[in-house]
Amino acid sequence: MNNRIYVAIDVETTGLQSGLDEIIEVAAVTFRGRDILDRFERLVRPRQSVPLKITRLTGIDPAALAQAPRFNEIGADLARFIGNRPIVGHSIGFDLMMLRAQGMNFNQPIYDTFELATLLLPQATSYKLSALAARLGIPHPDAHRALNDAEVAAQLFAVLSERMLQLDLATLGEMVRLMSKIGLPLRDLFEEALRQKARNAFLEPIAAPPEPADALTPEPTPLRPTGDQRPLDLDAIGAFFSPDGPFGRTFPGYEARPPQVEMARAVAAAFNCSEPLMVEAGTGTGKSMAYLVPAALYATQRGERVVISTNTINLQDQLYNKDIPDLQRIFAAAGLPPFRAALLKGRSNYLCLKRYHELRRSENLTVEEVRALLKIQLWLPSTTSGDRTELPLIDREQAAWNKLNVTVETCTGSRCPHFRECYFFRARRAAEASHLVVVNHALLIADLAAASQVLPPYDHLIIDEAHNLEDVATDQLSFNLDQAGLLKFLDDLFQTGGVQVVSGLLSELPTVLNEIGGGGAAGERINAAIERMRPTLIRARTAIYDCFNLLTRFVQLDTEAGQYDPRLRLTKSVRQRPEWQAITQAWQNLNDILAAIGNELAVIEEQVRELNETTGALNDVLVRTEVLRRFATDVRVRSGHIIFGDDDSICWLTYDRQRDTLTLTAAPLSVAEILQSQLFAQKQTSILASATLSITGDFSFVKSRIGLDECTELMLDSPFDYAQQALVYIPNDIPEPNQRGYQQMIEQAIVDLAVAAEGRMLALFTASNALRQTYTAIQEPLEDHRIGVMAQGIDGSRRALVDRLKEFPRSVLLGTNSFWEGVDVVGDALSVLVITKLPFAVPTDPVVAARSEQFADPFNEYSVPQSILRFKQGFGRLIRSRDDRGIVVVLDRRLLTKKYGQQFLDSLPHTRVRTGPLAQLPGLVARFLRGGRS
Numbered sequence: 001m002n003n004r005i006y007v008a009i010d011v012e013t014t015g016l017q018s019g020l021d022e023i024i025e026v027a028a029v030t031f032r033g034r035d036i037l038d039r040f041e042r043l044v045r046p047r048q049s050v051p052l053k054i055t056r057l058t059g060i061d062p063a064a065l066a067q068a069p070r071f072n073e074i075g076a077d078l079a080r081f082i083g084n085r086p087i088v089g090h091s092i093g094f095d096l097m098m099l100r101a102q103g104m105n106f107n108q109p110i111y112d113t114f115e116l117a118t119l120l121l122p123q124a125t126s127y128k129l130s131a132l133a134a135r136l137g138i139p140h141p142d143a144h145r146a147l148n149d150a151e152v153a154a155q156l157f158a159v160l161s162e163r164m165l166q167l168d169l170a171t172l173g174e175m176v177r178l179m180s181k182i183g184l185p186l187r188d189l190f191e192e193a194l195r196q197k198a199r200n201a202f203l204e205p206i207a208a209p210p211e212p213a214d215a216l217t218p219e220p221t222p223l224r225p226t227g228d229q230r231p232l233d234l235d236a237i238g239a240f241f242s243p244d245g246p247f248g249r250t251f252p253g254y255e256a257r258p259p260q261v262e263m264a265r266a267v268a269a270a271f272n273c274s275e276p277l278m279v280e281a282g283t284g285t286g287k288s289m290a291y292l293v294p295a296a297l298y299a300t301q302r303g304e305r306v307v308i309s310t311n312t313i314n315l316q317d318q319l320y321n322k323d324i325p326d327l328q329r330i331f332a333a334a335g336l337p338p339f340r341a342a343l344l345k346g347r348s349n350y351l352c353l354k355r356y357h358e359l360r361r362s363e364n365l366t367v368e369e370v371r372a373l374l375k376i377q378l379w380l381p382s383t384t385s386g387d388r389t390e391l392p393l394i395d396r397e398q399a400a401w402n403k404l405n406v407t408v409e410t411c412t413g414s415r416c417p418h419f420r421e422c423y424f425f426r427a428r429r430a431a432e433a434s435h436l437v438v439v440n441h442a443l444l445i446a447d448l449a450a451a452s453q454v455l456p457p458y459d460h461l462i463i464d465e466a467h468n469l470e471d472v473a474t475d476q477l478s479f480n481l482d483q484a485g486l487l488k489f490l491d492d493l494f495q496t497g498g499v500q501v502v503s504g505l506l507s508e509l510p511t512v513l514n515e516i517g518g519g520g521a522a523g524e525r526i527n528a529a530i531e532r533m534r535p536t537l538i539r540a541r542t543a544i545y546d547c548f549n550l551l552t553r554f555v556q557l558d559t560e561a562g563q564y565d566p567r568l569r570l571t572k573s574v575r576q577r578p579e580w581q582a583i584t585q586a587w588q589n590l591n592d593i594l595a596a597i598g599n600e601l602a603v604i605e606e607q608v609r610e611l612n613e614t615t616g617a618l619n620d621v622l623v624r625t626e627v628l629r630r631f632a633t634d635v636r637v638r639s640g641h642i643i644f645g646d647d648d649s650i651c652w653l654t655y656d657r658q659r660d661t662l663t664l665t666a667a668p669l670s671v672a673e674i675l676q677s678q679l680f681a682q683k684q685t686s687i688l689a690s691a692t693l694s695i696t697g698d699f700s701f702v703k704s705r706i707g708l709d710e711c712t713e714l715m716l717d718s719p720f721d722y723a724q725q726a727l728v729y730i731p732n733d734i735p736e737p738n739q740r741g742y743q744q745m746i747e748q749a750i751v752d753l754a755v756a757a758e759g760r761m762l763a764l765f766t767a768s769n770a771l772r773q774t775y776t777a778i779q780e781p782l783e784d785h786r787i788g789v790m791a792q793g794i795d796g797s798r799r800a801l802v803d804r805l806k807e808f809p810r811s812v813l814l815g816t817n818s819f820w821e822g823v824d825v826v827g828d829a830l831s832v833l834v835i836t837k838l839p840f841a842v843p844t845d846p847v848v849a850a851r852s853e854q855f856a857d858p859f860n861e862y863s864v865p866q867s868i869l870r871f872k873q874g875f876g877r878l879i880r881s882r883d884d885r886g887i888v889v890v891l892d893r894r895l896l897t898k899k900y901g902q903q904f905l906d907s908l909p910h911t912r913v914r915t916g917p918l919a920q921l922p923g924l925v926a927r928f929l930r931g932g933r934s
Contacts (some may be wrong), residue, residue, distance in 0.1 A: 005032050006111075007081070008088040008154035011095045011144045012058050014050050018101045022046035023059060023071055026099075027146035028081055031154040040081040041069035041147040052783040053790070056808050058144045071102050084108050090129045090153045110185055113156045116497040116706040119186075120163045120391040122379035132156055134189075156165050162191045171377065172197055177375055178360075180365045220340075220433030224331055226303035231272040232294055234265045238295055246334040247289075259716040263290035266714045269689055271298045271460065274687040274897050278466070278703065278709035280693040282718025283876050284908060287689050288315075288323050291462050292436070296327060298460070299435035300337045305458045307437045309444045311465035311472060316343070319464075320438045342434035342832055344427055346408040346443045347455060347783035351376065351386040353418040355404050374891050384837075386423025409627040409656055412619040432456040441469060445476035456698050466688035467869055471703045473671040474847060479638045482663045487541070489631055492624070493597075495535055505624055506530050506537075509604070516615050522607040527605075529600045534597050543590040550583045552662050555655040567848040570642065570651040576905075587643040591636050598632035605629055642666050652846040667847055669854075676707030688713075692872040696906045703864040723913040727928055728888045731918035732897050737837050737892060744768065746836050747777040749918060750812065753832055753889060756922035757929060759787045759810035763834040764874050765822055768793060770836065771814050782812060792816055798823070805829055821873040824880055831886040833878040838892045838904070839870040864900045875908055885923055 005608055006544075009028045013455055015021035027041040041062070045068040046893075055062060078099075086109040091093050096106055117127050124135060127150055133140035136154045142148040167175075172194040179187035239245045241261045248254045263281055270277035270295060270712040281287040295306045311314045319344045331338060360373055361363070375391055383390055394622040406424045419425060431437045439455065441463070447454045509526060513519040519526065521893060555568050557579070574580065601687060605625045612618040642651040642664045649666045668674065682687045686708070693702045699713050731749075734744040754761050775791040782789050790801050791814040802823055805813050809829040813819075820839065840863055841848045852858035879887045888911075895901035914924075 003032065003505050005030055005085055005471055006088045006154070007031075007039065007083070008150045008157065009082070009092065009095050009099075009472060010089060010149040010153060011097055012054075012060065012144065012146050014046055014048060014054055016094070016306055018097045021098075022048060023060070023098050024050060025146040026071075026074070026520065027150045029147070029150045029154050029379075030081075030085065031158070034158045035149060036154065036297050038081075039147060039151075040078060041920070042074045042078070044071050044074065045069060052786060052788045053795070054787060059142075059401075061146075074104060075104060079104060081096060086111060088113060088153055089147065090114050090156070090262075091278070109188065111157065111189065111711070112185075113153050113160065115154070115162045116186060116189075119374055119378050120160050122375065122382060124392070126366065129153065129156070129373050138140075144685045151198065161189070161300045162194075165196060167193070167197075167378075169194070169197050172218075174360075174377055175374060178365075178370050178377070181365055182370045184370070184374075215303055220248055220430055222429075222432045223305055223435065224303050226301065228301050228303075230301065232268040232298055232301070234268055237261075237264050237268045237294055237297070240264070246330045246336075250330050250333060257284075257286055260290045262285040263287060263689075263714065263716055264293055267291045267462075268294035268711070269588045270687050271685050271885065272293075274684040276680060276708055277688070277700055277714065278693060278708065278711050279687070279689045279714045279716065280699070281689060281691060281716045282720070283879065284690055284718045284881070285691075285716055287463070288319060289327070291464070291687060291689060292319075292323060292327055293601075295333065295460070295462060296334075296339045300339045303435075304460060305435060305437060305456065306460040306462060307336060307439060307444070307455065307458045308462045308464065309439050309441050309469040309853070313440075314822055315465060316438060316440055324438070325437065326775070339434040339435040340433060341438065342431040343438045344426070344431045344448060345387065345439070345456065345760075346442070347411070348402075348406065348426055349388050349872050350390070350406045350422075350424040350427065351383075351404055351411065352406045352488045352739065353422060354407075356412060359403055368396040368401070369400040369403065372397045372404065377406070382771060383423075402686065409624065410620075412623050415616075415619040426456065428456065437527050441465070441472040442476055448674075451478055458626075461679070461683050461685065462689070464685045464689050466706075467690045467692045467702065467873070469675070469688070470671055473675060473706075474667050477671060477674065478665060478667040480663055480665050481635060481639055481642075482661060483544060484661070486544045486635070489628065489635075490537055490540055490544075492628060494534070500700065502584070505621070506507055506533060507602070509621065512618060513619055516611065516617055519607075519611050522611050526604050526607045529603045533597060533600045536593060536600070539833075540590070540593045542550075543586070543593055547586045547590050548585070548662055550586055551653060552655065554579055554583060554742060555662060566655055566657075567844075567846055568653045568655075569849060570645070570653065572645065572713075575645055577756065584643055591640060594632050594636040598629055598636065601625060601629035601632060601904045604822050634839065638666060639664060650846055650850040665846075672705060672707030674707070676709075680708055685824055691876055692869050694907065695865045695868050696903050702869070705858040718909055720882060720884075720909075722909040725879050725882075725885050726888060726911050727886075728905070728908070728911050728913045729921055729924065730890045730893065730913070730915045731921060732893060732896055732915045733917050734891060736894055736897070743773060745918070746770070747774050749889075749891055749921070750774065750834060751778050751781050752922045753784055753788050753834065753925055754812045755785050756926045757832045759808075759812055760806070760829060760929075761812045761834060762819070762825070762830055762832075762877060763812065763814050763836060764812065764839075765816040765839045766790075766839050768816055774836075774901075786810065787812060788815070792819060819877075820870060821876070823877050826884065827881045828886075830878065832925060833875070833886060833888045835871070835874055835888065835890045835892070839874065839892075839893060840867045862899060864903060868904055870908055885929070887928055889921065889925075 007028050007030050009653070011023050013021050013023050023044045024046050025043050028040070029039050030037040042515060043065055050060070050062055050065065087096070087106060088111050090112070091114045092110060092112045096110065103856050114127055117132055121132070121135070124132065129149060130143045133152050133156065136156065136159050138152055138159065140148065140152050172190055175190045175682070176187065179190060181823065240255050240260050241247050241264060242252060243256055259281065263279055263285060266277060266279065267290060279287070281290070298304070299306045308319065310319065321343065324341045328338065356376060359369065365373070372393060374395065379391055388405065393401060413419065435456070437455070443454060477809055482572040482626045492504055496504040509530060513523045513526065517793070556565070558568050568574070605622070608618050608622050609623055632782065641649045646666070648669050650669055652667065654663045678903055688708065694715060695700055695701050697715065703709055703711065734745050750761070750763055762905050765774070771791060772794070775789060775794060779789045788802060788811040790811060792798065792801065795801060798818055801813055802825060805811050806825060806829045815823070842854070843849060843863070852862050856862040875888060878884070878888055895904055
């Protein structure tokens with residue numbers, strides 16, 4: 001393998017669109033093993049100007065490009081250099097696409113180092129060329145220059161080839177077997193590695209097929225109560241955070257934060273008194289450690305588990321990978337009893353070994369399934385978690401995961417032959433043995449709703465980012481149904497796929513019964529139920545098509561032509577329309593059919609359970625029967641709420657015109673009663689924390705929304721000096737959002753502000769349309785000032801955009817939705833925060849509309865408080881440390897002209913607020929950021 005000569009290629013371009021963007025630099029190197037044999041490098045003069053973001057990324061001088069040749073002047077030289085050698089490159093498909101657009105053709109083997117790395121380097125945190133080079137110790141001094149990237153790709157290929165030769169014969173053989181099913185280009189590399197290994201087989205021990213890493217690790221001991229009922233010492237908790245306490249002795253230059261100490265004492269008191277606590281802790285308080293310290297002390301002293309729930313992956317990662325390990329080291333240094341922690345996710349995040357081995361044996365695999373299996377094959381020996389986030393699944397490979405993960409429908413629990421090494425149950429056993437268990441809100445509520453017992457029993461709960469709890473609970477407790485889901489249910493029961501091709505539970509049951517000798521009387525009753533169901537299933541398909549055709553016509557008549565993904569809320573008045581009566585009749589017919597199917601499945605389930613108790617051979621069939629029977633019942637009941645009406649549900653239809661699909665949805669009108677009765681009332685300790693829980697100093701709104709009416713309240717100011725570090729400016733001479741000229745005003749204001757601040761700006765939007773309009777309008781004028789523009793949904797992921805703002809502060813970043821919270825840019829890279837519009841929810845949203853009707857004054861009692869909480873989250877993006885300094889500009893004059901405007905301002909930390917003409921703002925920004933007094 002290392003004796004062949006390859007050519008590595010890389011191009012730099014003006015953008016990512018073939019036929020529109022152009023090549024500005026091309027390079028290639030020939031190499032054998034790790035030795036570079038020859039180099040080719042040329043700048044290419046494009047016909048269009050080079051965007052500033054590309055100039056920054058590559059460092060290529062536009063003046064040098066102006067003197068460079070066109071591609072047609074160097075293309076023949078490049079083709080001669082490449083010859084017919086095998087081509088290597090990182091994400092080489094893009095480079096070749098751009099070269100083909102210039103008329104070049106390639107018929108030789110092509111090997112993508114990105115694809116190869118996703119196989120041979122499972123669990124890498126990033127597969128960017130620079131990240132892989134750093135991980136493997138390959139020098140990469142001049143990233144995003146074509147020659148250097150080509151040389152690094154060559155070195156990466158050589159290292160990965162060496163790693164391939166380190167695989168054992170059994171693994172290489174399995175990789176080649178799977179690759180042969182889809183003709184993967186990398187196949188001949190693995191075949192060559194297999195041949196080389198086979199020639200040396202007598203020198204190597206025979207290896208068994210890969211098994212899960214640390215499968216023989218001793219089982220953790222479940223947590224047991226210690227019997228120590230002493231309350232936590234609040235003074236000792238406070239001392240923990242003192243300069244001469246454990247924190248002070250661990251971190252040089254440590255300074256105690258009084259709000260953090262106050263919160264820690266309050267959390268400890270909540271544990272002692274078993275009283276709910278709600279804490280608003282301003283940015284910089286250090287709330288994570290303020291609840292982790294008393295939680296860990298309480299859990300270790302009493303041997304009782306504490307569950308900590310977050311909304312975002314960022315906070316979950318921070319807690320589990322940074323804060324908790326830091327605290328464990330602090331405990332060890334202080335001579336305190338050690339505590340164990342676990343991260344637990346929902347079932348679908350874990351690999352099911354049984355399904356994995358079954359899919360490997362399948363003869364009918366899709367391309368995506370083979371690719372997923374290849375990655376898992378090389379991941380299994382190193383993973384200890386089986387967590388899909390470790391796997392670099394790309395595009396449609398994600399869908400293949402649904403045939404490989406743990407599901408309620410396929411999990412037989414302790415009856416499974418892989419139970420002992422099962423990743424999900426190992427994670428759950430680790431949680432049972434842990435003092436602190438970190439989860440997310442979605443799992444917390446899903447576990448509550450389905451009683452799925454994913455979480456081990458617990459009596460103490462901390463909910464961070466608690467301001468998101470109502471929304472997450474609404475999503476998790478909602479019910480969605482579409483035609484595809486119902487047809488899949490029927491397919492899971494019985495499906496014909498052509499001549500002599502059948503599948504589904506009903507077709508497999510007779511075979512299973514024959515394998516155990518027929519099943520006697522129970523088998524006869526099962527076969528009789530199957531025969532009774534066959535004509536019912538035919539009627540069910542017809543009924544499903546009838547129902548959805550009627551619903552689709554109803555929505556099409558009701559919604560505006562051309563509206564994207566319109567939603568029709570099903571109110572009493574809608575259900576009273578004459579056309580709806582035909583729908584109710586059709587749905588009643590479908591419900592009757594589902595009831596009949598459910599009854600027959602109940603008969604089958606009872607008989608299968610009886611046979612399974614005798615033989616133990618029907619575990620899989622029993623689980624599938626139970627799940628299908630529950631589905632029939634659940635759909636019949638919950639879809640009935642949507643079609644016939646239910647006072648406690650918000651119901652609507654969503655019609656996607658592009659895909660011609662219709663979805664029925666039911667959401668709870670209120671989650672407060674559910675959370676109160678099924679969550680908070682069941683726990684000894686409930687602690688809710690966030691930086692945004694109050695409206696003008698009052699917790700009542702959030703408390704009422706989540707059902708926590710009686711609790712201790714604590715509001716802690718941020719330790720940051722907002723009066724000196726920040727300024728809020730509201731222009732008083734601008735149009736309001738619904739007035740003419742508003743969008744143009746936003747665009748010009750952002751340009752002027754960005755020029756004054758030299759970039760360093762985050763602008764928050766409430767709608768993607770306005771964001772895209774602004775992006776298009778401001779890009780050229782700002783690039784004329786050498787200020788780059790980046791936007792969510794256009795220029796990359798959130799993390800990539802934030803990283804680029806930190807790297808190139810002379811930039812403007814436009815964001816919506818997720819950018820209102822969780823974005824953390826410390827320092828001068830973010831000095832101006834623009835809030836383009838007050839973040840009111842869309843009033844026609846079915847959930848917003850239905851919940852608004854519960855209030856006497858919906859706008860002021862519901863919409864305004866919701867918007868204030870969102871506004872506070874957005875405001876919190878600016879000041880992230882004691883040294884940060886910046887201006888918040890609110891381009892929404894309603895803060896000044898509407899009565900509710902003062903509530904928004906009163907809900908912010910103590911900050912100076914200025915109003916004045918928009919024209920004065922750029923000068924004010926420039927002076928303020930220079931440190932001058934405004």
